[in-house]
Amino acid sequence: MAALNSFGETKNLTHTEISEDELAEIATLERAYSDTFQKEITIDFNAEEVRTIKVYDNNDELLETIELGEGDVIEKASSRNLVHKAEFLSEYNNTSIYKISI
Numbered sequence: 001m002a003a004l005n006s007f008g009e010t011k012n013l014t015h016t017e018i019s020e021d022e023l024a025e026i027a028t029l030e031r032a033y034s035d036t037f038q039k040e041i042t043i044d045f046n047a048e049e050v051r052t053i054k055v056y057d058n059n060d061e062l063l064e065t066i067e068l069g070e071g072d073v074i075e076k077a078s079s080r081n082l083v084h085k086a087e088f089l090s091e092y093n094n095t096s097i098y099k100i101s102i
Helices: 020-038 077-085
Strands: 002-004 010-012 051-056 062-068 087-092 095-099
Touching: 020 051, 020 087, 020 095, 051 077, 062 077
Parallel strands: 051 095
Antiparallel strands: 002 010, 051 062, 087 095
């Protein structure tokens, strides 16, 4: 692929290879973003802000969705352990995405 540099000349850009782990992480993020955008959005200006935590497995399957209000904590021990074992990937629009290797 050629690109123009600041002087109008072209230079060749090389593609870097992406590891399997990086591809898996990208697939998980794409799935999570897709899940986030598919839900219906309603705006209630008097409602408290809800934070959503989504935990996916190695196959990009959603294991658990946790919704927390302001000041809430994860009360269910199994959910708390799942989040603690998972790796944080990204956060968007009050939704945190985690992936766990089980």
